[in-house]
Amino acid sequence: MRTKSRLHNDFIDDLKKNEASLNTNNQEVDCLIIKPVNRWIDEAKNRPIPNMLCSEFWYENELCILFADTNLGKSIFAVQIADSISKGEAIDRFKLESKPKKVLYLDFELSDKQFEKRYSNNYQEHYRFHPNFYRAELNTGAELPSNYKNLEEYVCHSITENILTNNIEVIIIDNLTFLNSDNEKAKDALVLMKFLIKIKKKYSVSILVLAHTPKRDESKPICKNDLSGSKMLMNFCDSAFAIGRSTVAHNFRYIKQIKQRNTEHVYHTENVIVCKIDQKHNFLGFEFLDYDSEYSHLKSYKTNDLEDRDTEMIGYIKDGKSNVEIGKLLGISEGAVRKRKKALNL
Template sequence: MATQIAECLARDKRIPPFDDRQTPALEPKKVLYIDFELDRAQFRQRYAVIGEDGVTLEDKYEMSPNFLRGEDYWDGNMIEGYYSFTDMLLQDFDNRIADHDVQILIIDNLSFLTPGTIANATVAFKLMHQLQKLKKSREISILIVAHTPKSLRHGPLTEQDLQGSGDLVKVADSIFAIGRSRLSPDLRYLKQIKCRSGRIEYGEDNVAVYRLAKFDLAAQLGTKVADATSSENFLGFDFLASESEEGHFALRRRYSTGSTVKRTKRSGRIGRAKRLASEGRSLSEIALLLGIGKSTAKRYVNDA
């Protein structure tokens, strides 16, 4: 999602469902994406079609020229005059921002910025204040990726799920979280956790549901060359629907017998299938959202 956000900002495009805003057009932004997670080869694989041999990369996605990506190449030595790795790293960020007139900085992810654990309140608070100082001095926006638990949850996502939660929440202007859906391995949902300067539109009653897969982002953004063929070469979040979060986190089985859980789950799916059909969703979309086959989706929709 972070790469997709960076690419959209660099082209002044909005990610669905946030593209329905009636706002004035803005100039594309210069985005610096600091990637501590992937090396260059891994990054290329995500944004290209992998050939039949499983190795060759074909039809690579062309990122915006305003999208700048950097990797960590630290040799382990401290430069004279610096007292910590974090101070040295943030100064390098500052230099790159000045050199390239960067307007937005994206860091993936937070845990790489300091040798200390982010779960430590003192470490997290100090780091966030350093980033706030950088944001204000350079008049930029900063998006920081932080980890949440990777297992399926038995309840809604909250600020307590954020790594180093307490002090990060205090300093951050806005926070959104991405959860895994129990309905299908490739479904994710986005939920707003905090919004300092506005109201929360995508809370627990209205999360944005996406399919995590390779798709044709250029066609979605309207940046594809007119005679170019369709190409699913961008690994990202393809919007499906806005729904209640409750339908996506895992059920607590210990409170019910297996048969009761199955009946409750089936009944809930039938209700959701009928609602999605009434909204004009196709059987294929309903099947994907509910994690069932197309024939089952049809049966649920027609259930009396």
């Protein structure tokens, strides 16, 4: 039996051979498309302006990466985005400019029962998703067809088949690790990104890929280097954004732009979107709270232990100190003090 590493190498080799075969079979194909620059612009004018799919974080026909540490809610937010796009209804305080689209969510993380729990009221009164929303998970009982050397190659082929069969316009892959377990290796990351770019251009689909970060220092702002395999992945994606853990409360998260091509850098270190993860009746999702500085949510030498900071804060409140004074003493903003007091019902 071939090892997972060997299977992965076969997958990489096959993709490279397929690319070479395509170029060999069509002798007229050149590696460069050259036109007068005005012609490029004239042709571009005839194509629609990309619409926002999730505020300035992700636009139509982009290959976008959403990354975060484990258990910070990447899948929760991704399903919420998919639900929004499939219905053509924006998430509260986020922007959606497109009409309803057919979305394929490739879920390599949760079982159907785990998914059900998140979108029900204790397995009752289930949330009803729009018919435009398709979910796929791996069929572990399926035999690998003889014309595919490994599972990864078979999955990639199935993605393209489903785009055509179900008229899919948006693909969300949860997560990158399944399609390429060695994405930190530059050469492998390049092949994977080229495959996703190819189907994006060929079928005019919008792609969101979820990815993990290695263990990071949460006292520092999130940056592109926090993405596993960052250099190659970040070079080839159109946009990227990240979810960070907040020190204000255990269920608080912040969302930050990391890379953008279709828009200005709106949600940067001084202006992140702060949300809380909450299950309202039968839907687990992100609820908008505020815009804030990322520094208000980072760990510091005084905030490594949230319980210790809370105890210290309560002491300052009893001493009659103002929110501004408490913030200075704890090394956080006045707004962070307000939010934490509210979370603690103080």
